[in-house]
Amino acid sequence: MLTAHxxxxxxxxxxxxxxxEWQPFPAFPPAVRLAVMVGQPAEPGPYVIRVKVPSGVxxxxxxxxxxxIYTVMSGVFYVGLxxxxxxxxxxxxxxxxxxVLPGNTSHFHWAKSxxxxxxxxxxxxxxLEYLDPSDDPRGRGxxxxxxxQPK
Numbered sequence: 001m002l003t004a005h006x007x008x009x010x011x012x013x014x015x016x017x018x019x020x021e022w023q024p025f026p027a028f029p030p031a032v033r034l035a036v037m038v039g040q041p042a043e044p045g046p047y048v049i050r051v052k053v054p055s056g057v058x059x060x061x062x063x064x065x066x067x068x069i070y071t072v073m074s075g076v077f078y079v080g081l082x083x084x085x086x087x088x089x090x091x092x093x094x095x096x097x098x099x100v101l102p103g104n105t106s107h108f109h110w111a112k113s114x115x116x117x118x119x120x121x122x123x124x125x126x127x128l129e130y131l132d133p134s135d136d137p138r139g140r141g142x143x144x145x146x147x148x149q150p151k
Contacts, residue, residue: 009038022052026138027128029057037119041126049126052117059109060085060135065127068120070099075116081107083131106131 015037022033031054039047050073053059061083070077070093078090079099085108092113093099101107130136 020050027136028059029137031057032059039124041122041124043124045124047122047124047126049120050117051120053109053111053115055111055114057111058085061106061108061131062135063104063106063129063131064101064122065103065129066122066124067103068101068122070101071119071121072097072099073117073119075111076113077116077118078110078112079107080110081105085110087112 020035020037022035024030025032025034028034028051033052035050035052037048037050039045041047041049070079072093072095074095076095077093077097077099079093080086080090082089083106087110090108090110090112
């Protein structure tokens with residue numbers, strides 16, 4: 001049985017570290033950067049993104065409709081579960097860790113000990129909803145936000 005290739009996956013290609021295009025993302029605090037590695041997160045289908053969070057930055061409680069797999073690329077990823085940010089409830093995940101986050105799970109992140117980079121693998125479209133609309137950097141309350149493939 002033949003299976004169709006996913007968009008952008010019909011031919012061999014690679015993305016080297018120096019080719020990663022870090023961009024601001026309206027749903028994140030201003031200093032946080034996102035890079036689309038594979039796929040088109042705004043569309044249905046698999047995607048891979050990376051998220052770089054500078055030291056001290058917090059991503060307040062939010063959830064994503066899609067199931068996600070996080071791989072810690074560098075730094076220590078501090079994540080906690082729940083509807084309220086609680087720095088005492090974050091768990092530390094060092095580089096190489098893999099975290100499975102089911103869709104619609106309320107969680108928060110904190111770059112507690114320095115910058116970290118995570119790689120997220122999921123099936124889109126990507127969505128992000130802050131539990132408290134006042135935490136949403138977009139200033140428009142909870143709704144989905146979809147990054148576009150960099151040009």
